[in-house]
Amino acid sequence: MKQIQHLAAFKTKLTVKVACKTFTNLMLNELGVSEESVAAMLGYTTTKHIRYYGKANEERIAKEVDFI
Incomplete structure (x- = not known):
């Protein structure tokens, strides 16, 4: 992940925690x-x-209760 961070010039430090949060939010939402x-x-x-x-x-939440 450090190589990706360096190549893409991310200012945010990429960690396993950041990856888990991103994956979880993507999958859930x-x-x-x-x-x-x-x-x-x-x-x-x-x-x-x-x-x-x-x-x-x-x-x-709106999708689950069929408002959208």
Whole structure:
């Protein structure tokens, strides 16, 4: 990840934590994958860590209750 950071000239330091947060937010909010599935993809047995890494945004909540 350090090589990618250097080549792309990112100012934000790329870490495993940043990668997990980005992946979790993408899966939860953009693709609509369940918390249980995301937890399994990251190697967790519970969704406790998923709630730390990502939160549902307003668009996801609206889609789940069919407002959009």
